[in-house]
Amino acid sequence: MENFNRSFFKEQGIHGDLLFPMKIYPTHLDKNSPTMCLHWHDEMELIHVHSGSGNLSINLKNYPIKTGDLIIIPPQCIHSGKTHISSCLDYDAIVFHLDMLRSAAMDSVTMDFITPLIGGELTLPIVLHEDSLHYASIRHTLISIVESYQIRSPVYQLEIKASLFQLFALLYGHGFIQKVPVTENIHTVRIEKIKIAIQYILEHYNEDLPIQTLANLLQYSEYHFIRFFKEQTGFTCIHYINTVRLQNACELLLSTSLSVTEIALEVGFQNISYFIRTFKAKYNCTPNAYRKKYVSST
Known part of the structure; x- marks a missing residue:
């Protein structure tokens, strides 16, 4: 079996294959x-x-x-x-x-x-x-x-x-599954709104991504959107955007020979120092050290 840290979001591919999904x-x-x-x-x-x-x-x-x-x-x-x-x-x-x-x-x-x-x-x-x-x-x-x-x-x-x-x-x-229709409520509406924001982030993470753009998608003010995202997910929108960018950066570090600067720009970081600092805070090592550690172990 394949061993990895799962980092997909709205998954588009098939798990397994068409005949046995x-x-x-x-x-x-x-x-x-x-x-x-x-x-x-x-x-x-x-x-x-x-x-x-x-x-x-x-x-x-x-x-x-x-x-x-x-x-x-x-x-x-x-x-x-x-x-x-x-x-x-x-x-x-x-x-x-x-x-x-x-x-x-x-x-x-x-x-x-x-x-x-x-x-x-x-x-x-x-x-x-x-x-x-x-x-x-x-x-x-x-x-x-x-x-x-x-x-x-x-x-x-x-x-x-x-x-x-x-x-x-x-x-x-044993009665674990109840035949009770799940009714529409405020909570499910919030979930759908979060999905809209996340899907947009996944499709545009490598571009300039102002918070106001995401707020407009949900017809919120920027202030309301920032509060809403944090209240619903437990972390800030900026943190989530950076997480998506960093995980895509990890994939590029392991699968390409692009330089750290090229990878930073490819995944949406415009400031290279900020990219390296954010990467190190999450993975406890620099991008180059991450590449050296995991490429050499494969």
Whole structure:
């Protein structure tokens, strides 16, 4: 399996492939890379925390997580994560599209259980702790999915689909998934507004990006937008823009021979000294040292 620090935002690609849209991402967060950036995707995500502790934000609500926790992130939920100070966080993220469980014949399983999940019509549990009811059976099912994915027997895809159906049978059967429509409310409106701002940042991070431009998108004053973004995400808009730019800079440091100055300009930093200072504050090393460390280790 591919091991990396996840840094995607609104994901456009396919996890796995068209015929089997799922992939497992072993993820490690530590003091050198302590955050999983704010992002969302069309797929459901299941997380099994192997070690460490931290916080997970899902649809702008904060959830403390620790070793052993199981997390269910429904499609289209905006989420991010970070470790606690002086702690690492290791987990498997199982990302899959619910379409892979739908029947082309539109049978009762598809209509009653899968389609409502895809449509966001149902409420799901977010975090299951080790003392949660039925935790052991749900954890066992997640472990089975990971093992099948790792071993890759000739029938591993069949095993994974069977385990996913078993997972939802457990969640529905034990009442974790409630057949209650999720009504529109102020919180969901705020989430959609944040998505608009984030998507614009992702598409224009390498350009001059005044806060007023983002404020205009949401029809806010600059002052109101700054407060709104910080209140909803927990960090400033400038911090988020810099995070996006820095993570793209890291990719260029490892995948190209561009100079540090060229990379800084490529990702939207106009002041090279500010780029180096911001990079060092986040990664505890200079861009050149980062390149030397990680290129030499591959």
